[in-house]
Amino acid sequence: MHVLVTGGAGFIGGHLAAAFLRDGHDVTVLDNLEPFYAEGIKRHTIDVHREAARDCDVAYRFVEGDVRDESTVTDLVADADVVVHQAAQAGVRESVDNPRKVTDINVDGTVNLLQAATEAGVDRVILASSSSVYGKPRSLPYDESHPTEPVSPYGVTKLTQEHMARVYTELHGLPTVCLRYFTVYGPRMRPNMAISNFVSRCVNGEPPVIYGDGQQTRDFTYVDDVVDANRTLLTSDAADGEVLNIGSSDTISIQELAETVRDQLAPDLEIVYESAREADAEHTHASVSKARERIDYEPSRTITEGVGEFIEWYQANREWYEPLVRSS
Ligand code: NAD
Known part of the structure; x- marks a missing residue:
């Protein structure tokens, strides 16, 4: 099978592309290396892919390009059996600061891709959605029938993307599946997320910084679980036309998370609290x-197991990863 992974130099797309290569699929990655965070992390990911392709004797191609570029997308989709769409401007805070850019990439980029996928007649498009589509929860945990009232421009773009996918399925028969990821973490994760931030500060003897009172709770998902869901869907029509929550169903408060990291790395540090700055739900908790x-x-x-594994990975990869995290 030939899989096109958009955003495949990024955190989640990078893990997906590597797993598909190891499973014996040919993979093309389309990514514009958007400078939202250090490009070196993405370059490292592309090296991981090249090595996996060599080891497994499969074809790998990295294309530096934009999902909004119609001719590039049309050409690449024409060769693909399945499209796994991860390219996006992620980050709730970024979407509050730059709503036009986020809408442009996340909505127009997705429409471009769905259109090309319809014309090419691909087997399936799997799209990365987000728990941000739900907004303020009315009950916890919540399943996919929970009302969707996003509280950030980012959440609105992800919900629009889902509706676009549904409409393409209904109008054109294009098989699509939207996966609502709940805060994903693991090796090579984006630097601007709580777990990498807490770890990098504590390893360096700096106190973890919490924005808000730390009582927000989050369902954190280990990236391998996101990989497993996508891997299954490459060859399964069991969720065509559907949205699925992909979470851990395990929650932790941000304060407990900071304490867990601090206690493992630098037990004497006092946690620092600063004013809340995110436009996101106070609590997330997936029913899966x-x-x-x-x-x-x-x-x-x-979460405790996954955070422990991430800390181990961080320490083993500190030399190349940490300077990039801290420069982001
Ligand atoms: P990421 O920023 O690491 O990866 C996104 C990739 O898309 C980057 O490599 C970036 O360079 C690329 N990209 C951005 N704009 C592009 C464009 N116009 N054309 C081509 N490539 C472009 O983010 P991530 O955490 O890996 O997220 C992957 C997907 O999962 C995104 O769609 C995101 O919205 C979604 N998601 C992530 C999380 C999470 O916790 N990480 C949670 C919910 C949903």
Whole structure:
């Protein structure tokens, strides 16, 4: 199978492309190396892909380009069996500061891709959506039938993307699946996220900084679980036309998370609190029953286990990763 991974030099797309290569698929990555955070992390990911392709004797191609560029996307989609769409301007805060840019990439880029995928007649388009589509939860945990009232421009773009996918399925018969990821973490994660931030500060003897009172709770998902869900869907039509929550179903408060990291790395540090700055829901908690039922999805780690693994990975990769994290 030939898989096109948009945003494949990024955190999640990078793991997906590597896993598909190891599974024996040919992979093309389309990514514009958007300078939202250090490009070196993405360059490292592309090297990981090249090595995996060599080891597994499969074809790998990296194309530096934009999902909004119609001719590039049309050409690349024409050769693909399945499209896995991860390219986006991620980050709730970024979307508050730059709503036009976020809408342009996340909505127009997606339409460009869906149009090309329809014309090419690909087997399936799997799209990265987000728990941000829900907004303020009315009950916890919540399943996919929970009302969607995003509280950030980012959440609105992800919900629009889902509706576009549904409309392309209904109008043109294009098989699409939208996966609502709940805060994803793991090796090579984006630097501007709580876990990498806490770890990098504590490793360097600096106190973790919490924005707000730390009582916000989050469902954190280990990146391997996101990979497993996408991997299953490459060859399965069990969720075509659907949205699925992809979370761990395990939650932790930001304060407990900071304490967990601090206690492992620098127990004497005092946590620092600064004023809240995100436009996101106070609490997230996924019900993953639908993903379990449709694709046998099973979260593999508790948050404490996953954070421990991330700390181990961070320490083993500190030399190249840390300067990039701290320069982002
Ligand atoms: P990321 O920023 O690491 O990866 C996104 C990639 O897309 C980057 O490599 C970037 O260079 C690329 N990109 C951005 N604009 C592009 C454009 N116009 N053309 C081509 N490439 C472009 O982010 P991530 O954390 O890996 O997120 C991947 C996907 O998952 C995104 O769609 C994001 O919205 C979604 N998501 C992520 C999380 C999370 O916690 N990380 C949670 C929910 C949803």
